[in-house]
Amino acid sequence: MQVWNPEGIHFGFFQPWCQILSWHQYNQPWFLGDRLLEIFKFYARLRYRLIPYFYSAAHTAARTGMPVMRAMPLVAPDDPKSDELLYQYMLGDAFLTCAFSKTLHLPKGMWVDYWTGKIVKGPVDLQCEYPQDRGGPLFVRGGAxxxxxxxxxxxxxxxxxxxxxxxxxxxxxxxxxxxxxxxxxxxxxxxxxxxxxxxxxxxxxxxxxxxxxxxxxxxxxxxxxxxxxxxxxxxxxxxxxxxxxxxxxxxxxxxxxxxxxxxxxxxxxxxxxxxxxxxx
Missing domain, CATH: 2.60.40.1180 (Golgi alpha-mannosidase II)
Structure with missing residues (x-):
């Protein structure tokens, strides 16, 4: 996990398996400074709250072959933009996010901004906007x-x-x-x-x-x-x-x-x- 900016922390915690990799460099959260430490702690708590969701997604992957982390052509094959969306992905059935990108594409359907609760109807292209104490956008598929x-x-x-x-x-x-x-x-x-x-x-x-x-x-x-x-x-x-x-x-x-x-x-x-x- 790259922990030296909010984007890296966001991406690191929203993967099937996250690890800090502290064995070869100073990645421990207490070296991050006050702002990044609070962001790290927020994502760590969120990750633990979501364990039953991730664990169920892992069971599904073991049973069906559907991966926990899903490329956009896999989840939205009929969307003509899916092949170009290299920096965004679905994590399980519910979450859509991206990493180190300024734009995000939401496929057809209803989506909810996890940070703000705002409802967005796809398909639509968006500029990535999220609170200052977060590291990236996070959307929930309608019906989740x-x-x-x-x-x-x-x-x-x-x-x-x-x-x-x-x-x-x-x-x-x-x-x-x-x-x-x-x-x-x-x-x-x-x-x-x-x-x-x-x-x-x-x-x-x-x-x-x-x-x-x-x-x-x-x-x-x-x-x-x-x-x-x-x-x-x-x-x-x-x-x-x-x-x-x-x-x-x-x-x-x-x-x-x-x-x-x-x-x-x-x-x-x-x-x-x-x-x-x-x-x-």
Whole structure:
């Protein structure tokens, strides 16, 4: 990882495998100075929060051959500009970013600026704009469902009692969360839990369905809680979880236009958890 400017830090953390390479030069973050150190710490925390997303993308790569880091001709083969986009790429199904470039091309569809929440409709060419304390642009494909962990300094520091689900509604979409013990090769023998999550969004409502986990692995939590965060949402008229009114539990942040709703897997792992939000 090249850590001596914000762009290098951004690119280094948004790869399938990031490493500082401190064995041959002074790349340790405490040598960076105050500004770069804060940027490095931000990206490091973000990377750890996104581990379930990257880990699921790695499972998908192992099963299907679809790489975690995807060249634009692979993800937008019908876009005539894809062959020329050498400095940008998709990371998994959700994220589109670029490295050391002043321009960015968004393929057809709805995209959300991850840093600002601004919605952009593609296809469109953009000048790269991002906050001063970031190192590059980052867009989320409309319909994305992104699992997250709580903040931590290293894997295993805190128990994963709740999985965050960042939802960017757009039509119908789906995501499969893959989990295993994280330390052994038991996943090769099928010791994996899969959680299928689907989202159906219209102008009037959103229905998010979290299927019960299928499969198991050593040390798997007996129950699973979720914190659903719906981005770009107006204040809803009604929110239900499994058909029951959830007016006490949900919250809405007017500044970020984010709706948060807690949900939980059923104890028997037989029925899905269904979150429904209505705006009209």
């Amino acid at each position: 469902i992104i699992p997250t962990w709580p903040d931590m300094q290293y894997v295993g520091q805190v128990p994963i009692e709740t999985i965050g689900l960042d939802v960017y509604p757009s039509g119908g979409s789906a995501f499969t969360l893959y989990e295993d013990d994280g330390t052994t090769l038991a996943y090769r023998e099928g010791r994996v839990a899969e959680t299928r999550i689907t989202s159906v969004a219209t102008n009037r409502a959103l229905t998010l369905t979290i299927q019960p986990r299928v499969g198991s692995y050593e040390g798997m939590p007996t129950t699973r809680k979720f914190e659903v965060r719906i981005h770009g949402a107006a204040r809803p008229r009604r929110v239900t979880v499994n058909g029951r009114d959830a007016s006490v539990a949900w919250s809405w942040d007017a500044a970020t236009r984010t709706l948060s709703v807690p949900a939980q897997e059923g104890a028997a792992r037989k029925k899905p958890a269904v979150v429904r939000c209505e705006w009209a």
